[in-house]
Amino acid sequence: xxxxxxxxxxxxxxxxxxxxxxxxxxxxxxxxxxxxxxxxxxxxxxxxxxxxxxxxxxxxxxxx
Numbered sequence: 001x002x003x004x005x006x007x008x009x010x011x012x013x014x015x016x017x018x019x020x021x022x023x024x025x026x027x028x029x030x031x032x033x034x035x036x037x038x039x040x041x042x043x044x045x046x047x048x049x050x051x052x053x054x055x056x057x058x059x060x061x062x063x064x
Contacts, residue, residue, distance in 0.1 A: 009027055009029055011028045012025065022043060024036060025040065025046065027050070
């Protein structure tokens with residue numbers, strides 16, 4: 001199980017497995033941790049949800 005605080009995330013990127021299969025997402029944190037999640041059936045939709053959630057967490061942090 002992996003738990004990440006959105007406010008500690010530094011990047012969320014679309015990635016490929018086996019250098020050619022576009023079915024992964026990588027989440028990097030400010031402490032240089034890299035988490036690679038793969039085998040998404042709908043990677044692009046999942047990426048959009050994760051990216052928007054991350055951006056909203058950053059906006060909430062600035063607002064406070």
